[in-house]
Amino acid sequence: MQKGEVVMSQWETVYEKWRSYTALDPALKQELNRMDGQQDVLEDAFYTELAFGTGGMRGVLGPGINRMNIYTVRKAVNGLADYLKVQCVNVNDRGVVIAYDSRYQSQQFAVETAKVLGAHGIKSYIFDRMHPTPLLSYAVRYLGTVAGVMITASHNPPEYNGFKVYNEDGGQITPNEADDITQAIKKTEDELTVPYLEQEELEAQGLLTWVGQEIDHAYLEQLAGISKLSADEQQLAKELQIVFTPLHGTAHDLVLKGLDQLNFQHVDVVEEQAVADPEFSTVTSPNPEEHQAFTMAIELGTQTGADILIGTDPDADRLGIAARDDAGAYTVLTGNQLGALMLDYILRHSDPALLGNARMLKTIVTSELGRKIADAYGVRTIDTLTGFKFIGEKIRQFDATGETFIFGYEESYGYLVSDFARDKDAVQAAVIATEMAHYWKKQGKTLFDALHLLYEQHGYFMEDMLSITLKGKEGSEKIAAIMAGIRKEPLTSIGGLEVTYAEDYLAGERTAISTNETEPIDLPQENVVKYLLDNGSWVCLRPSGTEPKIKCYVGVCEASEKAGQNRLTDLKTAMETLISRF
The missing domain is CATH 3.40.120.10 (Alpha-D-Glucose-1,6-Bisphosphate, subunit A, domain 3)
Structure with missing residues (x-):
């Protein structure tokens, strides 16, 4: 019997068990009957x-x-x-x-x-x-x-x-x-x-x-405590004009109450997207990482003259922000950009005497701009593997070491301002980002102005990601083949840049390309490969842990925005070509 036939026999056995189970939930029974004869669909459901x-x-x-x-x-x-x-x-x-x-x-x-x-x-x-x-x-x-x-x-x-x-x-x-x-x-x-x-x-x-x-009230008390505004300023009505969309999810009440606590009174909600709709019928995807999710917010913001647009994903752990750019048009900040801005805002409003013991946490695929900002304030940066679980785990360790958590973020729009929660928190992030926009507006600047001040000080850090969706059993096999291929044929140059270090987080080691010397990586094993390049650029490949995707992250740092964009394009093109080979 061939290997494929054994697998087929196994899934068919499970399928027959379900189909013959007399107490099967009626709705599932009906759906199973509709699947009858669709071998590919049945195999994917039971293999x-x-x-x-x-x-x-x-x-x-x-x-x-x-x-x-x-x-x-x-x-x-x-x-x-x-x-x-x-x-x-x-x-x-x-x-x-x-x-x-x-x-x-x-x-x-x-x-x-x-x-x-x-x-x-x-x-x-x-x-x-x-x-x-x-x-x-x-x-x-x-x-x-x-x-x-x-x-x-x-x-x-x-x-x-x-x-x-x-x-x-x-x-x-x-x-x-x-x-x-x-x-x-x-x-x-x-x-x-x-x-x-x-x-x-x-x-x-x-x-x-x-x-x-009860828990909502207790949470809101904690939320009020993250503000960097003085007690007097918290009580003053704010001029900032805001548009908010919860994208058919759970954030509506708590975000509005959190903003109201700080007297942000000019908040317009995208009412069509305030409805808890499991179809997410007004968007292609309810993901603030994808700019189409802001289409309706942009329309409302244009009508109301909003300074910023806020969008949260359905379970309110991710936050996206759109602000006016140099041309006055709304542009969605990347997760890396918003994280860098919030980090800078928090640190510039923190007591310098307390920062020596402070720790900023970010993932290995998050922009290096955060490290530069933290360094400027004397704050140590600690890298974790991708996924906020590792940031939460590190905060738990701080309870024993006495180190102070000051901010944590990842490029995929996840941020944590205060550790009374231990996962990324779009409600916290929405409040602090709005407060930050208020602060910069008082200085006569938009968030884009503030971002470019950071670039001018630390360098033009730019990042992007390729995301390839490969569904089902065949997709999983393709993703595995891509990662195996990358490991089998280690890269020495990418997009015209020499590789200085190759990091294989599954093997747990970093290899210097010039000497072939290795050193251990002090992080848990993970199916990730990262290449550090000779000018501070980097690329990283990892399968998603929650979606049928393989992701390729790219980061660069150049002296100008144009040079950064060109370098980013070159590296993305090189990685697209490489991935297509496998």
Whole structure:
């Protein structure tokens, strides 16, 4: 029997088990019947289990073990419960807090999570309405639970949902924690028969508590404390004109309340996008990284004369800002640009005597401009692997070392200003970015003016990314082939620049190209390859951990904007050619 036939037999066996299961959820049963005869679709739904990692699991909604549905959620929760009972103390009493966003079936999956936890005797807290991801992170810490679960697929397309786990510190689970939870999940052999209690039983036994406004109020108190404005200035009405869009997600109430606390009174909301619509019907993608998401905000901003436009993704952990450029047109800042501006604003309004112990955190694919800014204020920069979980993990270490967290960010529009939450927080970022725009407006400058002041001081740092989507089983194999090809044929030059160092984070070593000497990289293993080039430029390749994509990041630093753009184009073209070979 051929290898391919063995795999086919395995998925068909699982498919038959689902199809013949008499108690299968009626909606899933109906959808499974519609898939009858579509071999490629069925194979993709049943050939493998939906992967669980540091970001939990995320996938297309529908029947099958490679899809998000009540059975894959129940299996994940069963494994999580078994893990918690071994690793944590007072699990049943401390419980797990659960939040959900505006996506299809999000609330249902939240309740399913509680139903399985209840069968283990573990108490659950569920927010009584949709909430942002950073509120879930904060709630873990506020309630003292052993874990948190967020039902979200962030900014993925409408057909996706996800199950994201937070540890007792309120941070995303680490790779080691994810591995242990994965092993516990695998011990549940049949996802269709996981034990659970009905919602009525949970409530009757005191195993389910619905969370109201208490945590929101506590969070908003903390949020007011991140302001760099004086107490007197906080009370003054602000002139800044703002347009805000929550992109059909969860940020609407908290962002508006956060701005109101600081007396930002001129806020216009894109009302069509304030509706919690799981189809995200007014945008191609509900992702503030993609500039089309700001189309309606730009229209409203043009009408109102707004100084800045604010956009948050559906679960409110990412923030995008558009500001007026030199020509007066709205241009969306990149995540690197906005992060650099916020870092500079925070540091210029911090007590210099306290900065010696301060630490700025960024990922290995985030602009080096942040390091330059931090250096100028005497603040040490620490690099982490890609993913805010690693920033959260490092903050937790600071609790023991006594170092002070002052700011953390990643290029993909994720920022954390204060560590009362332990994940990227678009609500915090929206408030501090608005305050920053107010500060610069008082100086007669836009955010673009402020950005160019940073470039003039530190150099023209510019970054871009190639993102290639490769879906399904075949796509996963192609992504693996690209990474294998890059490792098999190490590069010595890219786009006319010599490679000085090659960093393979899976092997955990950095190699000097001129001498072939190696040194260890003091970071966890990750499927990432990065090349440092001879003029401070760099390129980095990594598969996405949450989407069927391979990403290539490019960064440069030149003496002028034009030179930077030219260098960026050359490197992107070279990497596109290289990737196409594999």
